[in-house]
Every structure is written in structure tokens, then in C-alpha cells.
Amino acid sequence: MSGVLELTAAAAVEQIAAGSLSAGELFDAYRARAAADRDAAESGLNCFTWVADETPAPAASMDAPVAGVPLAVKDLFCTEGVPSQSGSRILEGYLPPYTATVVRRLQEAGAGLLAKTNQDEFAMGSSNENSAYGAVRNPWDRERVPGGSSGGSAAAVAAGLAPWALGTDTGGSIRQPAALCGIVGMKPTYGSVSRYGMIAFASSLDQAGPLTRDVRDAALLLRHMVGRDECDATSLHFPGEITLPSAVRLDGVRLGVPEELTGEGIEAGVLDAFRAALAQAEALGAHVSEVRLPHAPHALSAYYVIAPAEASSNLARFDGVRYGLRAASSSKAEDPSDLLDMYTRTRHDGFGAEVKRRIMLGTYALSSGYYDAYYGRAQRVRTKISDDFRSAFDQVDLIVTPTAPTVAFKLGEKTSDPLAMYLNDFCTVPMSLAGIPAISIPCGLSQGLPVGLQIAGPAFSENRVLDAAHALERSLGFDGASARV
Amino acid sequence: MIDRDQVLHVARLARLALAEDEVEPMARELSAVLDHVAKIRELDLDGVAPTSHVVEVTGALRPDEPRPCLPREVALAQAPAVSDDGFLVPSPQA
Amino acid sequence: MEPQPVSEPARTPQPPVGGPIEDDLYEPVIGLEIHVQLATATKMFCGCALSFGEPPNTRTCPVCLGLPGSLPVVNARAVHFGLMIGLALGSQLAPRSIFHRKNYFYPDLPKGYQISQYDEPLCLGGHLGDVRIHRVHLEEDAAKLIHVGASGRIHGSDASIVDFNRGGTPLAEVVTEPDVRSAEQAGEWLKLLRVTLRQLGVSDVNMEEGSLRCDANISLRPAGQEELGVKTELKNMNSFRFIERGIKAEIARQEKILRGGGHVVQETLHFDPASGAITSLRSKEEAHDYRYFPEPDLLPVAIDQQMLDAARADMVELPAARAERLQSELGLSADSAQLLAFRGELGDFFLAALDAAVDPAPPAQALANWVTGELAPRLGDGDADAAGEDDADAGSSSDPAASRVQPSALAALVGLVAAKRVSVGAARQVLDKLVAQGGDPQAIVAAEGLAAIDGGDELAGIVAAALAANADAAQRVREGNAKAIGPIVGHVMRETKGRADGTEVARLVHEQLGA
Numbered sequence A: 001m002s003g004v005l006e007l008t009a010a011a012a013v014e015q016i017a018a019g020s021l022s023a024g025e026l027f028d029a030y031r032a033r034a035a036a037d038r039d040a041a042e043s044g045l046n047c048f049t050w051v052a053d054e055t056p057a058p059a060a061s062m063d064a065p066v067a068g069v070p071l072a073v074k075d076l077f078c079t080e081g082v083p084s085q086s087g088s089r090i091l092e093g094y095l096p097p098y099t100a101t102v103v104r105r106l107q108e109a110g111a112g113l114l115a116k117t118n119q120d121e122f123a124m125g126s127s128n129e130n131s132a133y134g135a136v137r138n139p140w141d142r143e144r145v146p147g148g149s150s151g152g153s154a155a156a157v158a159a160g161l162a163p164w165a166l167g168t169d170t171g172g173s174i175r176q177p178a179a180l181c182g183i184v185g186m187k188p189t190y191g192s193v194s195r196y197g198m199i200a201f202a203s204s205l206d207q208a209g210p211l212t213r214d215v216r217d218a219a220l221l222l223r224h225m226v227g228r229d230e231c232d233a234t235s236l237h238f239p240g241e242i243t244l245p246s247a248v249r250l251d252g253v254r255l256g257v258p259e260e261l262t263g264e265g266i267e268a269g270v271l272d273a274f275r276a277a278l279a280q281a282e283a284l285g286a287h288v289s290e291v292r293l294p295h296a297p298h299a300l301s302a303y304y305v306i307a308p309a310e311a312s313s314n315l316a317r318f319d320g321v322r323y324g325l326r327a328a329s330s331s332k333a334e335d336p337s338d339l340l341d342m343y344t345r346t347r348h349d350g351f352g353a354e355v356k357r358r359i360m361l362g363t364y365a366l367s368s369g370y371y372d373a374y375y376g377r378a379q380r381v382r383t384k385i386s387d388d389f390r391s392a393f394d395q396v397d398l399i400v401t402p403t404a405p406t407v408a409f410k411l412g413e414k415t416s417d418p419l420a421m422y423l424n425d426f427c428t429v430p431m432s433l434a435g436i437p438a439i440s441i442p443c444g445l446s447q448g449l450p451v452g453l454q455i456a457g458p459a460f461s462e463n464r465v466l467d468a469a470h471a472l473e474r475s476l477g478f479d480g481a482s483a484r485v
Numbered sequence B: 001m002i003d004r005d006q007v008l009h010v011a012r013l014a015r016l017a018l019a020e021d022e023v024e025p026m027a028r029e030l031s032a033v034l035d036h037v038a039k040i041r042e043l044d045l046d047g048v049a050p051t052s053h054v055v056e057v058t059g060a061l062r063p064d065e066p067r068p069c070l071p072r073e074v075a076l077a078q079a080p081a082v083s084d085d086g087f088l089v090p091s092p093q094a
Numbered sequence C: 001m002e003p004q005p006v007s008e009p010a011r012t013p014q015p016p017v018g019g020p021i022e023d024d025l026y027e028p029v030i031g032l033e034i035h036v037q038l039a040t041a042t043k044m045f046c047g048c049a050l051s052f053g054e055p056p057n058t059r060t061c062p063v064c065l066g067l068p069g070s071l072p073v074v075n076a077r078a079v080h081f082g083l084m085i086g087l088a089l090g091s092q093l094a095p096r097s098i099f100h101r102k103n104y105f106y107p108d109l110p111k112g113y114q115i116s117q118y119d120e121p122l123c124l125g126g127h128l129g130d131v132r133i134h135r136v137h138l139e140e141d142a143a144k145l146i147h148v149g150a151s152g153r154i155h156g157s158d159a160s161i162v163d164f165n166r167g168g169t170p171l172a173e174v175v176t177e178p179d180v181r182s183a184e185q186a187g188e189w190l191k192l193l194r195v196t197l198r199q200l201g202v203s204d205v206n207m208e209e210g211s212l213r214c215d216a217n218i219s220l221r222p223a224g225q226e227e228l229g230v231k232t233e234l235k236n237m238n239s240f241r242f243i244e245r246g247i248k249a250e251i252a253r254q255e256k257i258l259r260g261g262g263h264v265v266q267e268t269l270h271f272d273p274a275s276g277a278i279t280s281l282r283s284k285e286e287a288h289d290y291r292y293f294p295e296p297d298l299l300p301v302a303i304d305q306q307m308l309d310a311a312r313a314d315m316v317e318l319p320a321a322r323a324e325r326l327q328s329e330l331g332l333s334a335d336s337a338q339l340l341a342f343r344g345e346l347g348d349f350f351l352a353a354l355d356a357a358v359d360p361a362p363p364a365q366a367l368a369n370w371v372t373g374e375l376a377p378r379l380g381d382g383d384a385d386a387a388g389e390d391d392a393d394a395g396s397s398s399d400p401a402a403s404r405v406q407p408s409a410l411a412a413l414v415g416l417v418a419a420k421r422v423s424v425g426a427a428r429q430v431l432d433k434l435v436a437q438g439g440d441p442q443a444i445v446a447a448e449g450l451a452a453i454d455g456g457d458e459l460a461g462i463v464a465a466a467l468a469a470n471a472d473a474a475q476r477v478r479e480g481n482a483k484a485i486g487p488i489v490g491h492v493m494r495e496t497k498g499r500a501d502g503t504e505v506a507r508l509v510h511e512q513l514g515a
């Protein structure tokens, strides 16, 4: 039985198609594991906020491209009739009347909804400690965080509780937890995957993407996610299609290493693993050189203006009127439950500390007298960052950096210092601001914990990024088995 | 960098109640982030256009064709308070 | 709907209702902002059909309910209508325009922001009549709040329910320059705007139903001064009468303050037509900060040649231009031209009738008189005074195109009258028949025996008999009392069932009396 749980999704698809594996049995096996984690309380990883209580009817056609492979989905994707709470108290028990486009597409491709995964509230966080439904633990070391905000998805895939999972990435929320959990995570080009039905954090940055055990699975999942959606005006027609990578060499591939993202602030052990991986890439035929991204050090500042500004507006709809929490009337007799009271206390009670902080930050950055100094400037920095990447890609094919500055840190270690927490996104935020695709693959261990390597390319270069990641992954031979339950 | 009055003003704009003991820590945390963010003020950004969207196309429009609406009971199903087929709220003038 | 105060509205002193003191010490300066509901099939950003009085909350979807995860997509026809309005007003059409979010909390605003346009609207500049246009932009309407009084469910306080049917209806907001100088001018100009929009077919322009709503920015300045005074904003007036009365009341209120040496406070006001009272909508400390920023869920709207061509192709002749043409090309009287131009459905019918190939052909002015003076009243006088005083709206029943009367039939009838082959009285009977059952006037004339009795012996005989039967009247006519001819002509008309031509009858009367 445990054998089937060792299969990659791609391998499971093949066996199901060949008739040597039953989709129902595979789903049941995962469902049992996921339910056990859900029920384990303190001793579990707390990956899930909901687990399917029955095996879905088999896909209409067993020819569907990923027929029978269970899928774990980050909580913030709306799933009709299934709790979709975005890690927030304000949406506790919320049952959407519709399903996110990308989830529906994957269901049509044959994937069954296995579970909803825990996350930082409204995707704001880098440790998954901001979830109203409890912190998620890192399967490599349960005293440590899995990263965030897609921490539940990353931990579930790393622990073998799901074959693959959907996450979302706004400033690193797929790549950083993938790195900290020793799995593959990819943020595609902005606009390539529909955002319809994704509970928004920062609209101009949010992108859905896969979290998987290997690069091939990431390509397989992404292949069925991309495409224009008439319900999302910012979604684009993906040129060509995502192909399953097969490259084993990197001959002639020019890899650029930006000094701005590979120096100060990156932990020594992480840099060591990163440099070793670069040496491996050269051994595979890649040409490694330095490139400059002069404005990258300012990316974090721009990001922490733009994302909270958009979030402050996106989260205004949580007002206690149409869904979600409404605070009970005030007990103060002289202050009847008027509209203002209902709004302010609903939002006080429903949002967690980090979400409130970012709503405040974003509201301030957009407010009269401050817009130009903050939001306006941040948008101009964003332009410079995109320009930096454009120039860099004139010289190299792909850019490589460590994914996160550190390995997984201890639970509680950074919760009291928001700024220290924000620095987790140092290497991932520039690509988010530029809207370009980037993948994180495990490239080694430091202190016994996984280190992630990020590979980024120009807009819509997903196939090139996946090919390089595939070649490097094979050559590095990272073994994540020890994290599996 | 951001004082108590500003925090209360912004909280009011954002319709967030803050308990008395939440105001000072909020001011401190926001100030720390804003201090960091303020580095972008040093950059020379004259003549640089702002980026609102990284997508370099213009918006596709939707044909003016009706789609099915939600049944009312579905629209109201998740509401905290409902009355007479509508969403019940404290009266704005109350 | 704009945000309203969460605190008690502050009552300002009530001015006496009535016009300003008429000594021209102060000059009113008025700018208008008009929200026009567009007559699309679906809402601005979602596929919900527009609502026309359906039960509450039956025209909603995840987008217009602001459900988590939903996204807006711009309705192409709303943009098309916006371009048509811009063309009609002579605006510059922006090749690229941007939607912004206007952030504020109110229960009728499901997302906590209204998607509107801010510094890059669809249309800039232009004019209508003597009023310059500042801009025209697209946005979404708010939902409807219905006050339901005290409710047990909300802890002993007043409650409202929200109906999202209207939420998301496409609006074009037309903003004028401050070129209006009086309440009456505001009313007249709005009527011109309304008939223009109706003629374009972009809106139902029904004020009572809220498809046209007007705000006015009003300030006073000493006559002769260039610099503007402090303005107030009078919100959401929903009839021409209220607009004029509201503006008058506000002018009077400001004038009283200024004459008393006081200062007008910049604020948003509400006019209550029932009491004539003007109340402040917002307390001063509730300063609004809408935190506009570019809507990240929508890309810029680019207007390409194809969209421009499509908007131009759908343009119709606008009232002002049509009135001018009817006068100069067809020689119609100013009144007729105005009426046919401002009631587009009558004008269209008139032009169709004029184009009909009938013999004898009707003269243009006679045809115009028959359309406006005879046909329109018979069809229910929907909006005879659209250019006049009332707010009444044209019902579809008053559109002659929807009646049984063919334009060619009316043209034929008026041609027969002009050729004196049918009398005016008989022609009215024919028109009654046409309105009731349609058909061909020539055939009705023949079937009913309504052909004019021409000036032959038959009519002369009937006139002679009439003179004999009305000897007293005949004597008075002979003595020079022209009015006395009435009973004699009436007698002839009775005898001929109205088929005789009145002028010819009068001629014969005078001939036979030698008078």
C-alpha cells in the first residue's frame, strides 16, 4: 500500500491509465493519511483545514490527462460547497457557491479534490504561523516552520500526505515554502493562470502555481492550469503549451548570478549549497556568469508598499454583511450596535495581527498626502526592477539565486519582528514584481535542512525554466524521502 | 515616524477597531516597516513611469450577454443576518 | 450611492423655500454631475441581466455580490455607449483609459470600493448647447438599501436590508464645467441632455426610476467677480422639478449666509423636496479619503479604430442638429422643428412619412402639423412637453412607429387634404380609423364615402338649403357679422358628414348672399 504513495503524480497517472493502479485506491490511501494528520492534533503537521470525506466519483474519462490523481488545494481557492477560509477567522466555515477556474480545470483534467491546505491568513506570511487555524509544522523538523504562505501545501507534499498541491505566490509564497520543505514549487508568469476564485491578497502579484515532489510533476500540473479565462481580465493566452521536461544537460545555457541577491543577508550554509549547485550546473555544460539587478535590493520595500496597498482594498469586502463573521453587538449600552460599530469590531475580531498590520500599512500608503511618496514611488521602483531583468536577460538565459536567505527557522523565532519575517522574501520578491516565472528546487542540505535554488526566466519562458530545473534536479539527486511520514 | 493619532485615523479609514493596548504596538511596528520602506525615497525616479500591471496588453472586454444569476437562497446562504429576502444590516443612519 | 455619515446628519438652518432675492448682487455658478444608467443587457462587470423591479437579490452573481475571489470584466457595450455619448458631446475620446478603485465602506458597496474612472476617463471635454462638458467616465452603480425600521435581530436598533439587484449597473457619469447660471437653466439643459441620451438609445433616461440622477455643485460669487466662491454639492435629485427647486433653495440659502456676512461651508447636502429642507450629509470630521488607485484587476481599456467605427456607425442625428436641419432644409416653423427634434420618435416618423412616395405629396409643414397635432395626441401624449415643463416620460405607446399607422398612410392622407380631395374634418375621421385598425387612407375614404364634395352644384345646393334653414344667421352675415357664419357652415358639415371643405363652403355662403 505505501508503495503507491511513493509514486510521483506523473507515475501514478501512467499506472492508472495502464490499469495497474486503481484511482479509487490511490485516493483512499491519501485520504486516510490526510485525515490522520488532520486528526492528530499536536502530533500532526496541521497541513489541512478540510479533508474529503469520501472518494469522488471517478473522472468522466480515464483518458483525462491527470485522471485519478488526488490534489491538495490551498485554502484560499474557492471550492463550491467546501470550506474556503483563506486561513482567516473572518471566513470561518465559509462555503463558496462557485469553484475557482484553475481548480475546475484540474478537476476537468481528472484530478480529485483531496483536501484544502492550511496557509497564512490571506496569504500574508512566510512561516504559516499567521493562520487562524494553527501553525503548520515542517516535516523535516517539527519544531520548525514550513515557510509560507502556502505552508500547508508544501508540508503536505513533502510529508507525502498529498501527491501534489496547488499554492499561490504573491512575493514568494510558493517558492519559499517549497525551499524550506525540500520540494519543487513554481510561480508562473503573471497572467498565465486565472486568478478567478482565488481569494485575493495583492491582485497585481498573485499567481497560482504547483507544489510537487519533482520538476516533471510541476510541469504536468502547470500544463493543465495555464490558459486564458474570460472571467479574469488579467489572464493571458499562454503561448504554446507547457511540455514535460526531459533535458539532462545544460550545454550552452547561460546562467546569471545577481550579486545583489547572493551576498549579504544570505546564510552561509545556504550560500554553500547554492554554490555547490552552480558548480554542478557548470559540470552539465552551463555557462555561469555574474549579472546585475541594481534595483533588486529595493524590491522588498516596493513590495511592502504595493502588496499591502492592494490588500487593504481587497480585504475591504470582509465587512460582516454578505458572508463570514459578524461581530456580535457591542455590550456598551450607550453605544448601540450601529453600522460603524459592526464594521470595526467585525474586522477587529475577524482579522489576525499580521493582516491588520498590512491593512493599516496599505491604507496609510494610499491615503491622501502619502500616495505619491509611497504607492507612486513603489510603482516606479517596480518599473526599474522590470527594466533590470530585461537588461539581464539580454546577457543570460536564466537567473539563479538561493530561494530563501535561510533554512527553515524555529516556530516563534520571528513572530515578534515583522521586518525580520519580511526579509524571507528578499530573493523571491523581485521576480514577483516583474511578473516573471521562477521555480524553486531543492539543491542540498544545510544543518540537515533543505536549501532551495531559484531559477527565473523571462515572461513565458516556463518551458526553458522547467528544462533547466529538470536537468539540475537529476544531477543533484536530492532525496526528500526522509521527510515523508 | 507614524504617531498615535495617525494610527487612529488610518484605523478609522480601514474600519478597524483597535483596543487601547493595540495602538502603541501598531504605531511601533508600522514605523519600523515604514522606516525600512523609506529607502526608496532616496532613489532617483524622475521620468520613470509607474507600473500598475506587468501585463503589457490592454483589457479584453466582455460581450454584453447575460449569464445565469445565483438563486436568491444561494446568494443569501452565507449571510450573517438576513431579513425579507435581503441582507440585514444596521441602518447607516442609526 | 455616495457614502453617508455614520453619525447623525447635522441639520443646517432651513431657508425659506423660494427664489433668490432678485437684485443680482450675487451670481450663481453651477456645475452638474449626471449619473446615467446605461441600457445594456448586463451589468458593468458581470453577466447578470439588469434588474427592472425583480424580487430583491435575484439578479446577483459572485462578482456583483463581491464574493471572495471574484473578478470584474468590463462590458463591451458599456464602453460602446460611453463612446457614443462622447461623440454626441464632442468629447475627446481617450485612446487608453483606466479604471480606478474608489475606496469607502457602505453596505450598498459590496467590495468596499467602487470601480470608477479617475484621472484617465473615457471622454474628456466637449459641450452640449451652451454648457461645456468636463468629462464623461464609466463606473458601476451601488446596490439599494431599504430601510426596514427597528429589527429584533439587530439589538434594538434601526435596520436596513440590502438588495444587490441594482448593484453593478453600468453608469456613465457626465460632469459639466461650471457654466450654468440659474436653476431654470439647469433644468432646461438637463432636458436637452436627456433627450440627447434618449435619442442615442444609450439609456432609458427615466428620472423617476433612477436611470438619470443629478448632483449639482453650487457656489455664489459677487456679480462681476471672476474668482469662484465656496461650493456645496447637492446630491441625487431625481426629477426636473426637484432639481430646479433644490438649486433655487440652495442659492437662497447661500445668498442669505453671504448677505449676513457669513461664510458658506464646503459640504455635501441633501434636498428634501417634501419639506424644502436642505440637510448636511456628512459631518465635518468625517473627511473622506477615497484612496483612489488603479484597479489591478482590470487592464487599461484601449479604444481601437474598430470600436470607434462601431460607435460612429450607431450615432443618430441629435436633437439640436435635427431641429436646425428641419428648419433650414424643410422650412418648418421653429416650434415644429423643435418638437420633432426633441421627440425623436415623432421626428423619425415624420421623416419616414416625408420620404414615402405618395401622390399627391404632402407639404412638409402640413405633415409636421398632422404628426404633432393630430397623430401624437391620438397615441397617448406620452411626452409632448419633453421640451416643456413636465417630468413625464415617453411611454412606448406614444411612439407612432409602434402604432398601426404607417408613415406612408399618414403622408397619403395629408396629401389628400392638401389637394382638397378630403376635407380636414373627414381626414380626422380617417386618421381615427387608421389609429384603430391601420390600413390605406384612400380605401377608407372610398369605403366610408368621405371624399370631399367639391365646389360643384351639389355643394351649392346644400349651402342654399342651409341658408334657408338659418335665415337669421344669413341675415346677420349679410349685415357684416362674420361670426354668424358658424351655424350655416355647421349645417353644411352635418349634411355632408364633414366631407365639405370649410373654405369652399364659406366662399359659397358669401357668394350666394352676395355679401
Ligand SMILES: [Mg+2]
Residues within 6 Å of the ligand: C035, C116, C139, C173
Ligand atoms: Mg460617480
Ligand SMILES: [Zn+2]
Residues within 6 Å of the ligand: C043, C046, C047, C048, C059, C060, C061, C062, C063, C064, C065, C168
Ligand atoms: Zn452579477
